[in-house]
Amino acid sequence: MGEKPLRVLVCGDVEGRIDILFNRVKTIQKKSGEFDLLFCVGNFFGSTPESSAEWEEYKTRAKKAPIHTYILGAANQETVKYFPSADGCELAENITYLGRKGVFTGASGLQIAYVSGREAQQEPAPAYCFSPKDVTSLMTPLVSSSKYTGVDILLTSQWPRGVWQYGNNPDIHTKFCGTASIANLAEKLKPRYHFAGLEGTYYERLPYRNHMVLQESAQHVSRFIALANVNNTSKKKYLYAFSIVPMKSMDSAELVKQPQDVTENPYRKSGNEAKREKTDEAAPQFFFDLGKQQQRLQGRKRHSDEGMPSQPKQPRKPPQPTGPCWFCLASPEVEKHLVVSIGTHCYMALAKGSLTPDHVLILPIGHYQSVLDLSSEVVEELEKYKAAVKRLYKSKGSRCVMFERNYRSQHLQLQVVPVPIQKLTTEDIKEAFTIQAQEQQMEMLEIPEHTDLKQICQPGTPYFYVELDSGEKLFHRIKKNFPLQFGREVLASEAVLNIPTRADWRECKYTREEEESLARKFRESFEPFDFTLQD
Numbered sequence: 001m002g003e004k005p006l007r008v009l010v011c012g013d014v015e016g017r018i019d020i021l022f023n024r025v026k027t028i029q030k031k032s033g034e035f036d037l038l039f040c041v042g043n044f045f046g047s048t049p050e051s052s053a054e055w056e057e058y059k060t061r062a063k064k065a066p067i068h069t070y071i072l073g074a075a076n077q078e079t080v081k082y083f084p085s086a087d088g089c090e091l092a093e094n095i096t097y098l099g100r101k102g103v104f105t106g107a108s109g110l111q112i113a114y115v116s117g118r119e120a121q122q123e124p125a126p127a128y129c130f131s132p133k134d135v136t137s138l139m140t141p142l143v144s145s146s147k148y149t150g151v152d153i154l155l156t157s158q159w160p161r162g163v164w165q166y167g168n169n170p171d172i173h174t175k176f177c178g179t180a181s182i183a184n185l186a187e188k189l190k191p192r193y194h195f196a197g198l199e200g201t202y203y204e205r206l207p208y209r210n211h212m213v214l215q216e217s218a219q220h221v222s223r224f225i226a227l228a229n230v231n232n233t234s235k236k237k238y239l240y241a242f243s244i245v246p247m248k249s250m251d252s253a254e255l256v257k258q259p260q261d262v263t264e265n266p267y268r269k270s271g272n273e274a275k276r277e278k279t280d281e282a283a284p285q286f287f288f289d290l291g292k293q294q295q296r297l298q299g300r301k302r303h304s305d306e307g308m309p310s311q312p313k314q315p316r317k318p319p320q321p322t323g324p325c326w327f328c329l330a331s332p333e334v335e336k337h338l339v340v341s342i343g344t345h346c347y348m349a350l351a352k353g354s355l356t357p358d359h360v361l362i363l364p365i366g367h368y369q370s371v372l373d374l375s376s377e378v379v380e381e382l383e384k385y386k387a388a389v390k391r392l393y394k395s396k397g398s399r400c401v402m403f404e405r406n407y408r409s410q411h412l413q414l415q416v417v418p419v420p421i422q423k424l425t426t427e428d429i430k431e432a433f434t435i436q437a438q439e440q441q442m443e444m445l446e447i448p449e450h451t452d453l454k455q456i457c458q459p460g461t462p463y464f465y466v467e468l469d470s471g472e473k474l475f476h477r478i479k480k481n482f483p484l485q486f487g488r489e490v491l492a493s494e495a496v497l498n499i500p501t502r503a504d505w506r507e508c509k510y511t512r513e514e515e516e517s518l519a520r521k522f523r524e525s526f527e528p529f530d531f532t533l534q535d
Contacts, residue, residue: 003250005243006108007035008153009067012197012227012238016046018054019063020231024239026066035241037068037106041155041227042197044071047078055082058092065094073100073116074128075157075198086127101130101138103151109246113138113189114155118198119179121441132481135181143188150210150220152247154191156182157198161439163205163224165266165500170203170226180440180483186222187267192247194224195240202228202237208263218256220247268504327411329365337516340523343532345378346385350519353505355417355491357518358396358525360389362414370406371414372459382414388529390469393418396525399469401429403487407462407478417491424496426470432495433466433474440483447473 009028014021021040029035045051057063071091074080082091088099098104101115115138120129142148159178163186164170170177177199186194190210207221228236247255329339329347340360341348351359362385364378374382390400398418406412419429437444447456449471457463462478464486476482483489485504490496492503502508510518527533 003245005245006037006106006110007033007241007243009035009038010155010195010225010227010240010242011038011040011230012202013042013200013229014040014044014046014071015042015229016044016048016051016054017230018051018058021239022063022066024230028239028241029066032241035067036108037070038065039112039153039155039195040069040071041195042072042157042229043075043079045074045079045082047076055092058095061093065092067094069095070098070104070112071095072098072114072155072157075117076128077126080127098155101134103138103142106246109248110153110244111151111246111248112153112155113142113151113185113191115157115182115185117157119158119181119441132181135185139185139188150190150192150222150247152192152244154186154189154194156185156194156196158182159196159199159226160186160194160224160267163266166264167206167208167266170199170201170205172199172201172203175435176439183267184481186224187265190219191222192220192244193242194222196224196226197229199226200229200232200236201226205266206261206263207259208265209258210265212268218258220255221258221262325367325411327363327413328367329363337512338519340519340526341385341530341532343381343385345381348385348389348526350515350522351415351505352515353502353508353510354518355488355497355499355502355508358393358398358522359415359417360522362386362389362416364412367410368412369410370412370459370463371404371453372406372457372461374412384531386414386416388526388531389416392526392529395529397421399424399426399429401469401491402467403465405464405482405484405487407464407482408484415487419491419496426468426472429496430468430472430474432493433490435495436486436490436493437474437476440486442476442482444474444476447475449473 086100104112117128125131160183161178161180203226205224207223210219228238338350393400402416464476466474489503
């Protein structure tokens with residue numbers, strides 16, 4: 001296995017300072033020997049007349065790059081003119097443009113994936129932008145192979161959104177930094193090294209894992225490195241040197257060695273659905289144990305029904321689920337220890353992996369996919385439950401936030417979460433949802449207080465909506481990929497409850513005993529407000 005490592009240099013935004021960069025490379029090569037390749041992320045070209053004149057000398061071969069140099073495409077309108085097409089090509093001797101997106105395999109077997117430019121905010125995408133479609137078309141052929149394990153290097157102009165989670169923080173304001181589509185790409189491609197530019201700073205994140213400990217077999221770690229601009233005045237690092245043996249030629253035990261400072265994967269919770277599409281659908285998210293409460297309720301209902309004429313037939317029977325449904329109360333799949341109240345058409349249960357001890361779900365007893373499918377008597381009882389929970393929260397000094405995601409879910413779950421009144425106004429909560437939606441390029445519409453969702457969209461439409469305690473609603477129509485944990489992520493974020501580690505329900509594990517105890521406590525505090533007990 002005596003494969004000779006490749007010696008690689010990576011540079012941040014050159015911005016037309018080509019001579020400065022190549023003089024620096026020459027100095028390094030004199031001092032520490034030849035390097036095989038130089039990759040440049042961010043903007044290679046500048047927008048000044050001087051930088052244009054400097055480039056002319058390389059183009060006419062008056063000057064020559066001292067190393068095989070590979071660059072990404074334009075990340076702004078001014079430099080689009082330097083790139084003849086979206087396809088890669090040689091621009092000058094020893095200087096190659098990789099292309100807008102693609103995979104490049106070197107003679108050594110080193111595999112490099114790349115995406116140039118910024119994420120487009122509109123269609124059609126400007127020439128210096130990529131669209132989410134571009135990312136998918138790059139990713140799908142690679143990751144759909146069962147033999148896929150990762151790429152050696154990923155080069156992107158933009159940062160991946162949220163890469164700093166669970167790691168060390170960069171020295172820049174991260175609120176509007178990076179994009180979710182690059183994060184999704186990095187999560188799926190599992191690069192050993194991921195380089196990016198454009199933010200004008202140097203940031204080397206701690207290495208992170210690509211597997212779930214004890215649940216998946218060990219995989220190699222990934223390292224994310226962002227580089228500053230060439231010759232920046234703050235003297236931040238803009239050139240990074242490392243040696244790498246291509247994955248293809250490595251012994252697998254050697255490849256998956258975990259360094260001491262390895263962290264959790266930052267993207268597992270940033271709404272990238274990779275490993276979760278299956279589990280979100282299939283995992284028993286909630287289990288219930290009705291036990292005595294159900295008997296008590298049934299007994300009480302029987303008493304109150306005595307001497308009554310037989311009930312008129314229910315107008316509309318809900319559709320039946322096609323497979324096992326974790327939320328249909330009659331389903332044998334349901335283990336019932338989290339249920340806290342049962343009405344005629346709806347019931348309430350503690351959320352599995354709840355954000356807070358009083359985080360509950362209101363669900364229809366029958367199988368309905370979303371609020372849009374409910375018949376009027378189910379809606380009526382749902383509203384009664386909403387009002388009752390609001391009163392309970394208010395008595396505990398909290399306001400109520402409710403949300404529903406009708407996407408990759410087969411049974412309506414209305415999530416209901418308390419937020420302390422003294423900590424945040426309704427306006428603050430609204431802003432938190434709006435800002436996070438903007439960051440992920442999702443449009444949130446405000447719906448007037450008394451408008452019904454049925455007036456806005458047809459049954460079957462995928463959507464996400466939030467209802468605030470003022471009665472205002474925020475609505476997002478899901479076009480495609482939607483971060484499954486979005487509602488929880490916003491509420492868990494620093495801006496709201498500041499419990500970022502609880503954004504994913506699967507990370508919030510309780511024992512069966514703890515769950516039973518939480519359900520019992522909630523049931524007791526809800527009892528004075530529970531209309532189903534007041535016959």
